[in-house]
Each structure stands twice: as C-alpha cells, then as structure tokens.
Amino acid sequence: MKEIKDKMIAQIKAVFPEAVNKDYDGNRLDLTVNKEAVPSVLLYLKDSMGFRHLSHIAYVDWIEQGEFELVYILWSPLDKVKLYVHTRINRENPVIENIDMIWRQANTYEREIREMLGIEFTGLVAPDEFILEDWDDIPPFRKDFDTLEYVNRTFWHRPGREDAQDVRSTISERSGEEIPDFAKKYSR
Amino acid sequence: MREKATTIYLGPQHPGITGNMMVRLKVIGDTIVSAQTEVGYLHRAFEKLQERRNWLQGFTLMCRFCVPESDPMENVYARSVEAIDGREVPERGKYIRVMVLELARIATQLMWYAGQNGSLGLYTMGQWSIGDRDYILDLFEELTGGRVYHMYQWPGGVRRDLPEGFTDKVLRTLDYLEKRLKDYDDLMFANSIFQKRTQGVGIVPKENIIEHGVVGPVLRGAGIRSDIRIDEPYEVYDKLDFEIPTQEGSDIWARALVRRAEVHQSIRIIRQVIDQMPSGEYFNKFPNPLKWIVPAGDAYVRVESGRGEVGFYAVSDGTIHPRRMHLRGAAYVHAITLLESILPGQNIADVSAIMNSLGTCAPEIER
Numbered sequence: 001m002k003e004i005k006d007k008m009i010a011q012i013k014a015v016f017p018e019a020v021n022k023d024y025d026g027n028r029l030d031l032t033v034n035k036e037a038v039p040s041v042l043l044y045l046k047d048s049m050g051f052r053h054l055s056h057i058a059y060v061d062w063i064e065q066g067e068f069e070l071v072y073i074l075w076s077p078l079d080k081v082k083l084y085v086h087t088r089i090n091r092e093n094p095v096i097e098n099i100d101m102i103w104r105q106a107n108t109y110e111r112e113i114r115e116m117l118g119i120e121f122t123g124l125v126a127p128d129e130f131i132l133e134d135w136d137d138i139p140p141f142r143k144d145f146d147t148l149e150y151v152n153r154t155f156w157h158r159p160g161r162e163d164a165q166d167v168r169s170t171i172s173e174r175s176g177e178e179i180p181d182f183a184k185k186y187s188r
Numbered sequence: 189m190r191e192k193a194t195t196i197y198l199g200p201q202h203p204g205i206t207g208n209m210m211v212r213l214k215v216i217g218d219t220i221v222s223a224q225t226e227v228g229y230l231h232r233a234f235e236k237l238q239e240r241r242n243w244l245q246g247f248t249l250m251c252r253f254c255v256p257e258s259d260p261m262e263n264v265y266a267r268s269v270e271a272i273d274g275r276e277v278p279e280r281g282k283y284i285r286v287m288v289l290e291l292a293r294i295a296t297q298l299m300w301y302a303g304q305n306g307s308l309g310l311y312t313m314g315q316w317s318i319g320d321r322d323y324i325l326d327l328f329e330e331l332t333g334g335r336v337y338h339m340y341q342w343p344g345g346v347r348r349d350l351p352e353g354f355t356d357k358v359l360r361t362l363d364y365l366e367k368r369l370k371d372y373d374d375l376m377f378a379n380s381i382f383q384k385r386t387q388g389v390g391i392v393p394k395e396n397i398i399e400h401g402v403v404g405p406v407l408r409g410a411g412i413r414s415d416i417r418i419d420e421p422y423e424v425y426d427k428l429d430f431e432i433p434t435q436e437g438s439d440i441w442a443r444a445l446v447r448r449a450e451v452h453q454s455i456r457i458i459r460q461v462i463d464q465m466p467s468g469e470y471f472n473k474f475p476n477p478l479k480w481i482v483p484a485g486d487a488y489v490r491v492e493s494g495r496g497e498v499g500f501y502a503v504s505d506g507t508i509h510p511r512r513m514h515l516r517g518a519a520y521v522h523a524i525t526l527l528e529s530i531l532p533g534q535n536i537a538d539v540s541a542i543m544n545s546l547g548t549c550a551p552e553i554e555r
Contacts, residue, residue, distance in 0.1 A: 027420065052398050056488060056516040058501040071501065073488050080419060084488065104529070105401040105521045131228045131554050141236060 004079050005029050008049065016041055032086045035070075039097045041085060042072060046102060050076045051083055054102075057109040059117050063143040066091045068117055072099075094119040116141035191216045198539055200229045207255070207550030209523070211543075215536055223531035223539075225524045231554040238513045243269055243343070244477035246510060250500075251337045253515055254552040256299045259292035260493035261515065262341040264500035267422065269343040271487035272504050278469040281345030282423045287358070287461045288331070288340060289423075289491070290454040294365065295324045296494030297451050300544065304444060305376060307540035308385045313376050320368055323361050330354065345471030355462045362455050369451060377448065386440035390542035392530055394438055400526045404496020404518050405450070406546055409443035411436045416492040428460050440545040450494075481508055493518065495547030517552035524553070 008029065009021050016037060022030040033041050045051040051074035058071040072085040089096055098121040100107035110121045111130040118139035138145050172179050199210035208229035214222045234249050241249070250265040251258040263285060270277065277285075298321040302314030325335040330351055332338040340347050376382055392402060394410050407414050415432045417425040433449030435442035474480060484506035490499040496518030503512040527546060534542065 054401050055490065055497065056499050056501060056514070058488070058503075058512070058514045060503050060512045071486070071488075073499070073501070077414060077419065082420070082488070084486075103401055104396075104399045104525045108520060108524045127224070129228070131231045133228055140233070143239075147233075147236060147240075 001027055001081075005081060008079075008081065008083075011049065012041075012045075015044060027081050028084070029081055030084045030086065032088075035087045035089050035096045038070075038072070038085070038087050039099050039102065042074075042099055043102055045074060045083065045085075050078050051081075052077060054106060055082075057106060057113070059113050059119075059141070061091075061117065061141065061143045062088075063091070068094055068119060070096070070113070070119075089119060095122060096120075097122055098124040100124065115139065118142065193221055196536070200226075202540070207548075209548075209550035209553070211527070211531075211539065213531070213536065213539070218535050218537070220531050220534050220536060220539070223528050225527060227524075227550060227553050229554075230551050232551075234555050235513050235515070238510055240509065242477055242508045243480050243482055243510060244474070246513065247342050248339050250513070250515075251339055253555055254517060254519075254549045255336065256549065257292060257296045257493055257495065258337050259288050259341070260491045260498045261500075262338065263289060263423075264489050264491050264498055264515075265502075265513075266341045266343045267489045267491075268487045268500045268502035269482060271489055272485045272502060273343065273482045275344050275474065276472055277345050277423075278472060279424070279466045280349075280468050281470045281472075283461050283465050284346050284350065284470055285341050286423050286425065286428070287458055288328075288338070288346075290457045290461070291324055291327060291358070293454045293494045294451055295321050295328075297447050297454075298324070300447060300494070300547075301372065301376070303544045304440075304541065305382070307544050308382065310376070310379065310382060313372070316368070316375070317372065320365060323364065327354075327358060327361060330357070342471075344474050345469070347471070349470045355465070358458065359462060362458060365451075366455060369448075373448075377444070383441065385538070385541065386444060386545075387437070388439055388441075389538050390440045390530060390534065390545055392438050392526065396529065400529070401521045402496075402526065403521065404492070404494075404547060405443050405446045406496065406522060406526075408432065408434045409446045410438040416490050416497060420490065422489070422491065424461075427464070428457055430457050430460075440541055443545045447494075479508065481506060482510075495519065495549065496522070515552070515555055517549065517555075518547050519549040519552045522546040523548040523550070 012019055018034065020032040053075040055075050056073040060069040062069055067088045068091060070087050074083045096119060098110060100110060107126055110124050111126045113119050114121060115130050115132055116139055137150060168179055168183060193214040193216050196213045196215055197210055198213055200208040210226040212224045212226060213220050238246050238249055247262060247265050251262045253261045298317040301317035305313035328338055329335050331354060332340040392406055392410055397407065397410055411434055413432050413434050418432060430453045433446050435445050482504040484504055486503040488499055488501045490497055498518060499516035501514040502510060505511040523546060527543065531539065
C-alpha cells in the first residue's frame with residue numbers, strides 16, 4: 001500500500017506541483033489544492049489515475065479562519081486507495097467552480113452546499129431551492145447562524161404556554177413530589 | 189398534432205414512496221418525458237443539532253437518519269469517532285457488530301421485499317416478509333432494548349454483551365427464515381406478474397454508472413462486483429467467507445435477484461460469526477463523556493448497508509463538541525440525479541417500483 005501511495009503522490013506532484021499532500025496509515029491519502037485547481041485535479045484523478053468513484057463532498061465552516069472547506073472524497077476501486085481532496089474558500093466571496101460534468105451526482109451535493117453554506121458554484125444548472133423553502137436568513141449551516149435565536153424569533157408558544165412554564169416545577173407542584181437534587185440545576 | 193405534456197405530482201405522501209418526497213413528472217399519455225425530484229419535507233438538521241452536543245450524545249441522533257436501516261449509521265458514527273480518537277474495539281465487540289449489521293441487512297431486505305411487491309400491487313408478499321422481519325426485530329429488542337432504533341454500537345464497542353442463549357435464538361430464527369425464503373421464491377420470483385413487471389424495466393445504463401456514483405445492489409445488478417465489505421474490509425469481514433452476488437441485467441429484476449442472494453449470504457455470515465465468536469470484553473471504556481475531548485482531525489468511514497454505500501465524515505477541532513458531522517447515504521445519489529435520468533421513457537405505473545428498487549429513502553437525503 002505504501003508503494004502504491006508513494007507512486008501516486010509522485011504522479012500527482014509531477015502534474016500539479018502546487019498540491020500539498022499528507023500521508024496517513026492504511027489506505028488514506030490527503031491532498032490540499034487551491035480552489036481554482038479543483039476541477040482539473042479531479043478530472044485528472046478520475047481519468048488518468050483510476051479514482052473513478054466520487055464517494056462524498058463534505059463541507060465544513062472554519063469561521064475562526066474566515067474560510068469554508070470542501071472535501072472531495074474519491075475512491076480508487078483498483079488500487080483500493082481513499083483520497084481526500086481538501087480545498088479552502090474565502091468566506092467573504094465564496095465562489096468555486098462546479099464539477100457536475102465530471103460526476104453527475106455532484107450536482108445534488110452542490111445544490112445542498114449552495115443552500116446550507118451559501119457557496120456559489122459557477123456554471124451550476126439546478127433549481128434554486130433544494131431543501132429549504134422561502135429561506136431569508138443567512139445560510140443555516142454557517143457557524144454564525146444561531147439556531148436558538150432563530151427558533152425564538154420565528155416560532156411562537158402554543159396558547160396557554162406563553163409563560164414558558166418550567167415542566168419540572170409544574171409537575172412537582174401538582175404532585176407534591178420534590179424535584180430531585182440532580183435535576184434542580186436545570187429547573188428555574 | 190403534437191401531444192401536450194401533463195404535469196403530475198407523485199407524492200409527497202404516496203404509498204409507493206419510502207418517506208416524504210415528491211417526484212414531479214411530465215407525462216404524455218402514460219409515458220414519462222421528464223422527472224424532477226423535490227425534497228424538503230423531512231429536514232431535521234441532525235447534523236446541525238449535533239454541533240451543540242458532545243461526542244457521546246451524537247450516537248442517539250445518528251441512528252435516526254433512515255428508518256428501515258439504523259445500524260449502518262450507528263456503525264459509521266462509532267467508527268469515525270474511533271478513527272479520529274485512535275480508539276480500539278475488542279474482538280468480541282467487532283463480531284457482535286457484524287452480527288447486528290447482517291441482521292439489519294436481512295431486516296432491510298425483508299422490508300424491501302414488501303416495498304418492491306407492494307409497488308406492483310402484490311400485497312401478500314409484503315405481509316409475509318414484514319411479519320418475518322418482526323422476528324428479527326424481536327431479536328434486536330432482546331439485545332438492545334429497541335426494535336427499530338437500537339443505539340447499540342457506540343465508540344469503543346457495543347453497549348451490552350449478548351444475553352444468555354441469544355445466539356441459539358438467532359440460529360433458530362435463521363433456520364426459520366431459510367425455510368421461508370423458499371416460499372418467497374415461489375410467491376415472488378416464480379410469479380409471472382412480477383417477472384413481466386420487472387424484467388427490462390428501470391434499466392440503469394451501464395455506461396452511466398461511474399458518472400452517477402452508483403453503489404450497492406444497483407451497481408452489483410449491473411454486473412460490477414463491488415462491495416465495501418470486500419474492497420475495504422471493516423470490523424472482521426476479512427475473516428469471514430462469503431460471496432458477492434452479481435447480475436447482468438441492470439433492471440429491477442436483476443437488482444431483486446441480487447438482494448435475494450444477499451439475504452442468503454447474510455445468513456451464511458451470521459452462522460460463521462456465531463461459530464467464531466470469541467469470549468472476552470465487548471467494549472473498551474471511553475472517558476467521562478461530559479469531558480471527552482476528541483483530538484483534532486477528520487475521518488471518512490464507509491459501510492455497506494443493504495442499499496449501498498453509507499459514509500460518514502466527522503471533523504473534530506479538539507473540543508468536547510464535534511466540529512462537523514456529515515452523512516452520505518445511498519439514496520442521496522440514487523434518488524435524485526440517477527432517478528431523474530432513468531425515468532424518462534418509462535411508464536408512469538412503474539415509477540414506484542423503480543424508486544423502491546434503487547433503494548430510495550427520503551429521510552436520508554435531507555437528514
């Protein structure tokens with residue numbers, strides 16, 4: 001496995017000298033590339049190096065560094081190597097090239113990422129809405145999206161529950177049982 | 189005169205669809221000319237919720253991604269945390285996990301028997317196989333306390349050891365199922381209605397398989413011998429002897445034969461697991477969950493579920509909360525781009541059968 005991976009790294013480095021690799025135990029191999037190089041790197045990996053299967057496109061918000069990360073996970077059925085291609089995108093102007101002409105299913109991933117993280121994919125042809133309907137807030141999977149604040153702003157209490165009563169204390173008042181010690185710190 | 193296309197909405201509530209999703213069909217007469225999948229009825233944002241929870245709390249959420257198949261999700265969650273944390277699982281824990289995964293595969297395929305036949309109007313088969321699936325759920329209830337969601341495999345092993353006499357019960361259930369599978373063959377595969385409605389229907393073109401990222405029984409139904417249990421063995425699959433069934437037709441019939449053969453292989457695997465089951469610990473303790481810090485890193489692990497590849501990408505930033513959890517399900521790939529590409533030209537009456545045969549599971553798409 002080690003020789004196969006070393007050979008792969010040498011081949012990738014010969015074509016894309018700016019790619020940074022990181023080696024792990026087992027069949028895992030990591031590659032970090034610029035976002036501009038992503039389509040050409042992926043196309044090369046698929047057509048010339050046997051990484052035929054796009055397993056997953058994962059997305060992470062690194063808000064402290066002001067970046068989004070996309071991870072394209074590829075699988076080579078012949079060499080049995082799992083390759084992670086990492087790329088970082090600036091949060092201020094999140095734009096990256098679309099890759100659904102290489103793997104058709106990337107279209108679905110990109111629709112989700114566009115909606116949940118707000119990354120624009122140039123050349124992506126797909127209906128505007130995927131999961132969310134009439135969403136007018138910041139994309140919800142960004143780390144600065146506050147779920148609790150959004151819920152309080154958007155939804156309202158059922159009639160009779162406006163006081164947001166504490167269920168534990170209400171039950172204990174009705175039944176006369178004391179709230180156990182361990183639960184007291186959660187009760188108001 | 190050119191005929192005008194009519195738009196028909198299949199779903200979001202439809203007996204032929206697993207979970208709530210909609211397919212917008214444009215039809216001329218009975219023939220579909222275009223299809224578009226619409227989701228958005230089930231988004232529960234499990235992955236977002238997980239970001240506020242600690243590493244242990246995650247595993248109660250992660251099994252809930254897809255209702256008929258909860259165990260592969262638990263397994264990938266546990267293994268992704270183990271991969272980042274460098275946590276080992278005792279040998280007995282691994283064997284128990286394989287047993288649970290294979291029982292889950294049989295349960296999933298029995299559920300599929302029901303869905304596939306129900307979508308063609310053959311309801312007797314569904315009542316039989318759902319009834320038999322309950323015997324497996326009984327086993328799960330005894331082992332884990334839950335019938336559908338088990339919350340059993342967690343980072344470091346499994347939650348409980350096997351109860352007294354459990355393996356005998358499993359073997360008895362397998363013997364019973366094996367007898368029943370013969371009845372299934374008579375009722376389903378020998379049935380000329382089933383043959384006529386499935387042969388040559390819902391063909392996934394072999395030249396499009398790589399472009400669409402096809403996995404699981406759909407891939408094996410197209411003649412490609414690919415299975416994560418062989419390609420990238422996890423747990424103890426490398427110590428077990430089993431076959432990967434394939435078919436050439438790439439239609440609903442071929443995929444049905446693949447799934448039928450997989451049930452037999454699962455029975456074979458479970459018998460070997462029980463035979464080889466080592467004694468000893470079933471679980472390696474993890475630290476206090478409220479203070480459990482997983483070192484910074486990321487991992488993507490995969491498992492072969494009954495419907496194909498299920499993957500899980502976990503990222504830790506070295507705190508007690510995960511940075512990101514991201515699931516990849518088989519339906520995410522099959523039920524949108526692939527389905528939309530194979531439906532044109534098909535008859536409207538076959539849509540439900542095609543969706544079932546691709547392993548559509550709407551809750552897994554939206555998570």
